[in-house]
Amino acid sequence: MKTYLVGGSVRDEILGLPVTDHDHVVVGSSPDEMIRLGYRPVGKDFPVFLHPRSQEQYALARTERKVSRGYKGFEVYASPEVTLQEDLARRDLTINSLAKDQDGNIIDPFGGLSDLEAGLLRHISPAFTEDPVRVLRTARFAARFGFRIAPETLALMSEMVHNGEVDALVPERVWQEFARGLMEQRPSRMFYALRECSALARIMPEVDALFGVPQPAQHHPEIDTGVHVMMVIDHAASRNYSLPVRFASLTHDLGKGTTPPEEWPRHIGHEARSVKLVKDLCERIRVPNEARDLALLVARYHGDVHRAAELRPVTIANMLQGVDAYRKPERFEEFLQACACDFHGRPGYADKPYPQAERLHDAFEAARSVDAGTIAAELTKTISDPTRLPGAINTRVSEARIAEIKNRLA
Structure with a gap:
């Protein structure tokens, strides 16, 4: 029995x-022996064990054989006879096929070290095409490390797309890989x-449709909407913003992809179209509620935020109510962050001031200073009809908030 460190930790x-x-x-062992040594079995699809002291994962060396479509369509074979090289050969990329023995020696049967040095993502064998998740993983590694994808690997990825293999990806795994990719330093890659x-x-056609769609050059020097969205998510990453902010940055302009070409470069009403597209996308790939809800708000209101200096106090008050700022102030902060990323995600705009965010911050603080409880208590004393009371309270609170916003922004 021999154990080796493998994969990402070595890389x-x-x-x-x-x-x-x-x-x-673990090479040369069996499930029975691992259990006798105190390892705890945890693997459902293949033999994986937790070390009795460190709780780190130890997997028996195994091979895999494709038996059906999709990333779960594999038959696993684990036995003491499976060698380390056979186990490493089933992995996706050479940079992930490195191992280190207990003496610290690096074992590199497929040229992973030279590919690391060259900044290259290269598949190990034609078996790469057997798992469609590898298309997403390889793209994600490009974002993480800034490595280029080897032409022959890119050709296999294209083959997997054209033969429909990526269509077998389950929604939860698609979201998992996109979420991890969005959290890299340069998610646009x-x-x-x-x-x-x-x-x-095939996987996110709403985003793909943005490339080649022009915007007014006086507002968007980059012109191309797809390029703009890539700059926006990279700006969000440069500020170390949360996953919901990055997802909202990605999806805020989806409606521009459905603007009729004869209306280009203008995109009147794209916000409402974006909301529907965001809803459909989130449902299809099972986006968590936290990310979905912020994306919907940013898609709906980002144009209003950019025009904050022109908005009347009543309009600002309605927007604060619409984004549920009073109940969810932390999300309101993320909402403004995503809108700011939209502003900064243009050539020459990364370091420009964005006073709209500060103006809406001030308006929110002013509106939040209104004591709704006191207003409710006062009206309860003067209005005897309980059916009229809720509406009267809401009206009075709204009027007070609008007045406070007007005074603060005057």
């Missing part, structure tokens, strides 16, 4: 990156990689 250590999780492969192999049009 990241070589790259000088923080290593948080350690995965181990993931989307450009997916466009290059035509996968984006």
